Amino acid sequence: MIGNSPLCREFWDHGRSASCPIYDMHGHMGPHAPIYFPRAEPQEMVRTMDEAGVKLLVFSHHAALNSADLGNQPSIDAVRRFPDRLRAYCMVNPNYPEMLARDLAGFDGLFGDVFVGFKFLSDYHRRPLTDEGYRRAWEYADARGLPILAHTWGGSEYDGEAVVRTVAERYPNVRFLLGHSCHGAWDAAVQLALAFPNIHLELTAVFDDRGVIEKFAGEAGSDRMLFGTDLPWFDPHQAIGVLMNADISDDDRHNICHRNAERLLSSIVPDLVG
Amino acid sequence: MEFYDCNAYFGLPAVRPLAPVGTVGGLLEEMDRAGLSRALVWHIAQHDVAPQTGNAMLAAAIAPHERLWGCWTVLPNQAGEFPPPPELFSQMRLARIAALRVFPDSHKYLLNAVSMGDLLAAMSERRVPLLLSVARGISWGGVYDVMAEFPDLTCVICDHGCWGQDRLFRPLIERYPNVAVDTAQYLLDGGIEAFVSDYGARRMLYGSGFPESYMGGMVMAIRHARIPLAAKALIAHGNLERLIREAEL
Numbered sequence: 001m002i003g004n005s006p007l008c009r010e011f012w013d014h015g016r017s018a019s020c021p022i023y024d025m026h027g028h029m030g031p032h033a034p035i036y037f038p039r040a041e042p043q044e045m046v047r048t049m050d051e052a053g054v055k056l057l058v059f060s061h062h063a064a065l066n067s068a069d070l071g072n073q074p075s076i077d078a079v080r081r082f083p084d085r086l087r088a089y090c091m092v093n094p095n096y097p098e099m100l101a102r103d104l105a106g107f108d109g110l111f112g113d114v115f116v117g118f119k120f121l122s123d124y125h126r127r128p129l130t131d132e133g134y135r136r137a138w139e140y141a142d143a144r145g146l147p148i149l150a151h152t153w154g155g156s157e158y159d160g161e162a163v164v165r166t167v168a169e170r171y172p173n174v175r176f177l178l179g180h181s182c183h184g185a186w187d188a189a190v191q192l193a194l195a196f197p198n199i200h201l202e203l204t205a206v207f208d209d210r211g212v213i214e215k216f217a218g219e220a221g222s223d224r225m226l227f228g229t230d231l232p233w234f235d236p237h238q239a240i241g242v243l244m245n246a247d248i249s250d251d252d253r254h255n256i257c258h259r260n261a262e263r264l265l266s267s268i269v270p271d272l273v274g
Numbered sequence: 275m276e277f278y279d280c281n282a283y284f285g286l287p288a289v290r291p292l293a294p295v296g297t298v299g300g301l302l303e304e305m306d307r308a309g310l311s312r313a314l315v316w317h318i319a320q321h322d323v324a325p326q327t328g329n330a331m332l333a334a335a336i337a338p339h340e341r342l343w344g345c346w347t348v349l350p351n352q353a354g355e356f357p358p359p360p361e362l363f364s365q366m367r368l369a370r371i372a373a374l375r376v377f378p379d380s381h382k383y384l385l386n387a388v389s390m391g392d393l394l395a396a397m398s399e400r401r402v403p404l405l406l407s408v409a410r411g412i413s414w415g416g417v418y419d420v421m422a423e424f425p426d427l428t429c430v431i432c433d434h435g436c437w438g439q440d441r442l443f444r445p446l447i448e449r450y451p452n453v454a455v456d457t458a459q460y461l462l463d464g465g466i467e468a469f470v471s472d473y474g475a476r477r478m479l480y481g482s483g484f485p486e487s488y489m490g491g492m493v494m495a496i497r498h499a500r501i502p503l504a505a506k507a508l509i510a511h512g513n514l515e516r517l518i519r520e521a522e523l
Contacts, residue, residue, distance in 0.1 A: 001309050002490035015498040035438030038464030048463055051498065186292065208436055208459050210488045211293030234436065234461040241494025245308050 016053025023261030026228030027059030064091035089119035094133025117147030154185025161188035204228035222252035281481025308489035359396035377411025409433035456481030475505035
């Protein structure tokens with residue numbers, strides 16, 4: 001068995017825990033050309049979620065990330081199919097401001113039932129988080145205290161730690177989820193979390209870097225960490241195994257798997273949280 | 275179910291990682307934390323210093339620990355830095371060294387018949403496993419090249435990465451019957467199940483990528499994969515046992 005706590009035992013035996021549901025705060029959906037995904041359709045993803053005890057997945061469809069033609073409609077359709085298991089981030093592609101204008105015009109009508117916030121993917125769209133193409137979304141989210149999940153990567157000119165600091169200072173009311181936690185710039189991620197109370201360290205692709213879980217929990221606090229897998233990219237059982245293996249407490253595991261997400265989402269999707 | 279790790283190292287790298295494990299004692303502690311029974315391990319000095327130095331450190335460190343097999347590193351031998359293959363294999367057997375690793379890009383040579391034909395031919399004939407890490411020391415092109423020249427080589431492709439490498443390793447699995455992959459960073463949801471469905475369970479080995487990755491992550495993924503228990507056992511330990519048993523050292 002991995003680890004030696006009662007919670008580890010429950011995960012080990014059953015693959016999931018009744019007392020420790022998981023909120024996966026970073027997902028995607030659908031095919032994506034560079035990668036073969038065996039389980040990228042919503043019904044397959046929900047089955048994976050069932051097996052790992054993932055109560056809710058917040059995602060942005062690959063089509064929304066990479067096709068301004070399709071935009072966020074595939075995300076909306078998937079949430080409509082699984083309204084008790086899925087919520088979406090409204091994807092913002094700063095290269096197509098007309099897409100953002102359209103999405104913002106309809107956002108209030110979809111808030112809560114479909115969208116919980118926004119998703120930015122600056123490295124891929126090659127526009128920094130400070131780009132004018134994002135400004136209206138930042139301001140919208142800042143005025144309402146909404147979550148924004150931004151892909152962040154250590155050293156990136158688009159979404160590295162320096163750019164993150166700039167927008168964190170500029171928009172203090174946004175619930176700012178650092179997707180991948182400025183991957184590789186672990187010290188900087190901790191410093192950002194300590195400097196900005198609205199910043200959360202999201203753990204997608206962090207689970208395969210040994211030592212980071214303990215570092216974040218010890219230096220930034222497990223109350224600032226969020227479970228994420230990029231599903232359908234990464235198997236949530238791998239992430240669970242890492243949390244069992246890491247030298248942290250069951251209290252930390254509860255914070256990472258559900259308590260922090262519940263706190264973030266309780267006012268947005270109260271029927272799904274708790 | 276027992277888990278045997280085919281892909282772990284210890285020792286202090288020249289560039290310090292976040293959580294290095296310097297000693298074999300530390301490695302064994304981590305194996306216990308993750309519930310691993312045995313492991314095929316190497317010493318980072320084999321890569322960072324020199325194979326001769328690291329090989330000696332590895333052999334000395336694992337000697338008291340029956341739970342561990344070793345994996346040595348070799349180089350092209352035009353300068354006679356290593357014994358000829360039969361003698362090398364004898365030394366491996368005596369030191370509980372069960373496989374070899376090479377890092378041709380890092381150690382600046384080409385892994386091919388011109389450079390290492392005698393050793394690679396002998397390894398193919400005697401089914402001595404060669405572990406290749408595409409994260410350290412060899413490119414996918416290098417793997418394809420050596421397999422084209424030595425199609426019977428017993429080869430475990432390690433650390434193939436978390437960003438979806440099926441389109442790179444599946445052609446090798448289909449073309450060469452003695453190629454297998456490890457699970458280090460094979461995080462793809464449903465990847466294990468799809469692989470087993472397409473190729474069976476004999477071509478995949480549990481490997482952690484420790485100490486850069488946690489041992490427990492892929493243990494949990496294998497344990498709860500949607501594949502038969504017998505398939506899990508092969509991946510978890512059976513295939514590594516078989517490769518070690520079949521090697522004629």
